[in-house]
Amino acid sequence: MPQRILVLLAHPVRRRSRANAALTAAARQVDGVRLHDLYEAYPDFLIDVEAEQALLLEHDVIVFQHPVYWYSSPAILKEWQDLVLEHGFAFGREGTALAGKSLLSAVTAGGGEAAYGPEGMNRHSLEEFLRPFEATARLCRMRWLPPFILHGTYLLEQPTLERHAAEYAALLERLRETVEA
Numbered sequence: 570m571p572q573r574i575l576v577l578l579a580h581p582v583r584r585r586s587r588a589n590a591a592l593t594a595a596a597r598q599v600d601g602v603r604l605h606d607l608y609e610a611y612p613d614f615l616i617d618v619e620a621e622q623a624l625l626l627e628h629d630v631i632v633f634q635h636p637v638y639w640y641s642s643p644a645i646l647k648e649w650q651d652l653v654l655e656h657g658f659a660f661g662r663e664g665t666a667l668a669g670k671s672l673l674s675a676v677t678a679g680g681g682e683a684a685y686g687p688e689g690m691n692r693h694s695l696e697e698f699l700r701p702f703e704a705t706a707r708l709c710r711m712r713w714l715p716p717f718i719l720h721g722t723y724l725l726e727q728p729t730l731e732r733h734a735a736e737y738a739a740l741l742e743r744l745r746e747t748v749e750a
Contacts, residue, residue: 571601571745575628576675578606579635579646588677588722591730592634595738601745603628607645614648621653626666630744631711633702634675636722640691640698650705659709668710673717673744674702675737681721695720714744 576596580589596602625631635642657664684690695718706713717740719733
């Protein structure tokens with residue numbers, strides 16, 4: 570049975586993002602993927618917890634798609650996590666609703682790959698900055714998948730951006746067919 574994929578898009582100024590626009594367009598082309606733009610759904614940040622939890626229950630693979638803002642996610646994704654992934658639902662003795670589901674981070678960063686590493690400006694890899702998301706997956710008894718990372722988005726030429734978007738779509742297609750990415 571194909572896996573049902575929920576992409577939670579969190580970009581406060583998506584209209585100015587070529588990279589997230591390309592990834593979003595690629596995700597829309599994959600059968601079985603539901604794209605849910607958190608800023609569009611909740612411009613006032615008043616998140617409907619029950620509706621969001623119901624969405625999670627309907628899907629097998631959850632994708633957090635967002636730019637890296639200050640070494641983390643945009644504010645709405647943090648708000649979403651704080652409210653939706655509550656004790657007794659997502660974690661805790663009785664919180665097993667997400668157990669066995671998969672979590673993927675699909676992130677974009679303006680800085681090039683060289684900026685992320687022990688010798689780079691940021692001193693840490695993006696994988697290291699994503700560790701709180703990995704810890705969240707483990708707390709919720711979810712399977713953490715290797716992240717999809719697009720570096721250097723400010724300088725990407727259109728053909729390179731299109732290639733990365735196609736790679737993202739191919740990853741989502743593989744996830745739809747199996748939880749082994």
